[in-house]
Amino acid sequence: MSERIRTIIGKEWAEVFKNKMVLFTVLFMPLLFTALPLIMLGTMSGAVGADAGDMTDMPAQFARACVGLSSGECMQIYLLNEFMLLFMMMPLIIPITIAAYSVVGEKATRSLEPLLATPITTEELLAGKGLAAVIPGVLATLLCFGLFVALLPLVGVGERIFAYITGPTWLLAVLVAGPLMAVAAVNFALIVSSRVNDPRVAEQLSTIIIVPLLAVLFGSLAGIIVLNVTNMLIGILIMVVADVALVYLGARLFQREVILTRWK
Amino acid sequence: MIQTEDLTKRFTKSKKEAPITAVDGLTLNVAEGEVFGFLGPNGAGKTTTVRMLTSLIAPSAGRAFVDKLQVGKDDQKIRERVGILTETPGMYERLSAERNLNIFARLYGVKDVPGQVEKYLRMLSLWDRRFDEVGSFSKGMRQKLAIARALLHEPRIVFLDEPTSGLDPEAAKLVRDFIDELKTEGRTIFICTHNLDEADRLCDRIGIFKTRLITVDSPENLREKLFGRKVVFHLQAMLPGLAERVRGLPAVKDAQVVDNRLLVSLEDPEAQNPGIVRALVEAGAGVQFVGELRHSLEDIYLEMIRQEETH
Ligand SMILES: Nc1ncnc2c1ncn2[C@@H]1O[C@H](COP(=O)(O)OP(=O)(O)OP(=O)(O)O)[C@@H](O)[C@H]1O
Numbered sequence: 001m002s003e004r005i006r007t008i009i010g011k012e013w014a015e016v017f018k019n020k021m022v023l024f025t026v027l028f029m030p031l032l033f034t035a036l037p038l039i040m041l042g043t044m045s046g047a048v049g050a051d052a053g054d055m056t057d058m059p060a061q062f063a064r065a066c067v068g069l070s071s072g073e074c075m076q077i078y079l080l081n082e083f084m085l086l087f088m089m090m091p092l093i094i095p096i097t098i099a100a101y102s103v104v105g106e107k108a109t110r111s112l113e114p115l116l117a118t119p120i121t122t123e124e125l126l127a128g129k130g131l132a133a134v135i136p137g138v139l140a141t142l143l144c145f146g147l148f149v150a151l152l153p154l155v156g157v158g159e160r161i162f163a164y165i166t167g168p169t170w171l172l173a174v175l176v177a178g179p180l181m182a183v184a185a186v187n188f189a190l191i192v193s194s195r196v197n198d199p200r201v202a203e204q205l206s207t208i209i210i211v212p213l214l215a216v217l218f219g220s221l222a223g224i225i226v227l228n229v230t231n232m233l234i235g236i237l238i239m240v241v242a243d244v245a246l247v248y249l250g251a252r253l254f255q256r257e258v259i260l261t262r263w264k
Numbered sequence: 265m266i267q268t269e270d271l272t273k274r275f276t277k278s279k280k281e282a283p284i285t286a287v288d289g290l291t292l293n294v295a296e297g298e299v300f301g302f303l304g305p306n307g308a309g310k311t312t313t314v315r316m317l318t319s320l321i322a323p324s325a326g327r328a329f330v331d332k333l334q335v336g337k338d339d340q341k342i343r344e345r346v347g348i349l350t351e352t353p354g355m356y357e358r359l360s361a362e363r364n365l366n367i368f369a370r371l372y373g374v375k376d377v378p379g380q381v382e383k384y385l386r387m388l389s390l391w392d393r394r395f396d397e398v399g400s401f402s403k404g405m406r407q408k409l410a411i412a413r414a415l416l417h418e419p420r421i422v423f424l425d426e427p428t429s430g431l432d433p434e435a436a437k438l439v440r441d442f443i444d445e446l447k448t449e450g451r452t453i454f455i456c457t458h459n460l461d462e463a464d465r466l467c468d469r470i471g472i473f474k475t476r477l478i479t480v481d482s483p484e485n486l487r488e489k490l491f492g493r494k495v496v497f498h499l500q501a502m503l504p505g506l507a508e509r510v511r512g513l514p515a516v517k518d519a520q521v522v523d524n525r526l527l528v529s530l531e532d533p534e535a536q537n538p539g540i541v542r543a544l545v546e547a548g549a550g551v552q553f554v555g556e557l558r559h560s561l562e563d564i565y566l567e568m569i570r571q572e573e574t575h
């Protein structure tokens with residue numbers, strides 16, 4: 001990584017984390033998202049032993065997918081999968097906020113002109129700003145997932161559930177799909193940030209990128225989309241294509257002169 | 265060091281409106297080691313010119329070369345080689361002065377980052393405040409910090425957009441002395457300013473500019489071109505018929521009387537003054553003082569802009 005990219009990352013972090021509230025949200029949100037499923041599993045696990053789960057509440061497609069499991073376990077997995085989506089969303093929220101502010105914010109404080117006057121290339125600038133936004137979100141998510149897995153035995157989940165959460169579907173979701181989604185979201189936010197003139201507008205517009213993810217969430221709640229390895233791989237493939245397209249588009253759309261001189 | 269040929273910049277606001285021409289056919293040549301003053305009223309296009317010459321924005325027409333590198337072709341290299349003080353300092357307010365400079369030194373690929381940062385913080389007397397957030401700085405301190413930032417990578421060409429605007433007289437003097445120092449180091453300096461006195465003192469040549477270049481010359485030549493050279497003779501008392509006598513002398517282009525003073529227009533006062541003094545003494549006049557009438561740059565500037573407007 002070039003010195004200039006590292007400089008930009010360091011600068012962004014120094015500025016962002018100077019604000020203690022940001023640091024708090026970066027850690028608090030993921031911790032909350034981690035605590036929720038744990039509490040839920042803890043309260044449910046009593047009922048599971050009695051095999052009292054009611055399969056009729058579950059979408060038929062999903063019930064078909066959990067052959068070989070008790071209905072209680074199947075119920076747990078069904079609910080856990082909704083939390084998997086939370087884990088995938090976790091690395092998005094904070095990075096989007098950071099990225100959405102990062103170009104238009106510099107424009108508002110007039111530091112963009114001296115920055116663009118340095119020999120930094122557009123690619124380096126975008127890479128620095130993008131990585132500075134993605135890394136904290138992804139790191140916080142990975143930490144929380146580690147914590148989540150470590151605490152699972154304590155809330156009394158069975159071996160099979162534990163195996164499922166540390167199995168391919170979840171690992172692909174949390175370790176691959178989530179970060180890829182974060183990259184897409186951050187690049188989208190950077191594009192928005194370099195094309196508007198108001199930091200507030202940038203933030204609001206950027207959050208639109210979450211909509212497709214919400215669609216997946218509701219799709220899976222309704223049983224239209226089943227979260228299994230095959231679908232996860234398809235999702236990852238789509239994400240890779242989206243990432244490449246957004247990175248390319250971001251660099252193309254970042255026209256230094258226009259960003260510097262357009263005021264509406 | 266800096267050459268422009270018919271450099272033009274138009275801003276297009278929208279498809280319907282006609283574009284604004286901010287810089288129109290600027291042809292200019294600034295030599296290496298020269299301090300060039302770029303003078304013009306608000307909205308003249310000075311900042312726009314500097315932005316083009318530092319590869320921040322592209323010319324609409326014409327060409328420009330900075331250190332033999334063409335604007336629009338070798339932008340990356342141009343940015344490496346020039347230093348710029350932007351019109352608004354634009355610092356990272358939440359970070360310390362030292363951190364701000366550190367970031368820019370690294371972006372410019374400076375080898376000895378802490379050394380350069382310390383050098384310029386000390387030179388601009390900001391060393392004691394280096395750990396303070398820039399947000400807590402006064403306008404003048406910010407401006408000095410921005411000047412330091414422009415020089416971290418020791419550029420041979422420096423663009424300063426209104427370097428002393430908003431500074432108190434002491435800070436302005438510090439900055440002026442500092443610019444003088446840069447000049448002795450042989451750097452090429454391009455200064456945009458409204459401060460005419462400052463331009464007069466610092467600059468080797470001055471370009472008066474308002475969308476188009478009105479004139480370029482040294483402050484001395486500008487004075488002469490516009491007003492010729494005048495010498496004032498203070499007399500004990502004005503004698504009747506003295507002005508006519510002086511007007512009759514071969515060297516004198518014109519002579520006017522103001523109270524006890526005689527204003528004489530001459531080609532070459534150094535050579536001609538002794539003869540005039542002799543003639544005055546012979547005519548019985550008591551000469552108290554002899555001095556050159558200097559027009560301030562302000563007079564020249566205002567006259568130039570007025571002439572341009574009446575055209
Ligand atoms: N981004 C822009 N979009 C449209 N017009 C612009 C833009 N930037 C500058 N202009 C116009 O170009 C002209 C020159 O502006 P410029 O800022 O270069 O003037 P200046 O000589 O630096 O003035 P000042 O002494 O006030 O700093 C002005 O009429 C200005 O409105």
Ligand SMILES: [Mg+2]
Nearest residue numbers: 310311312351
């Ligand atoms: Mg200006």
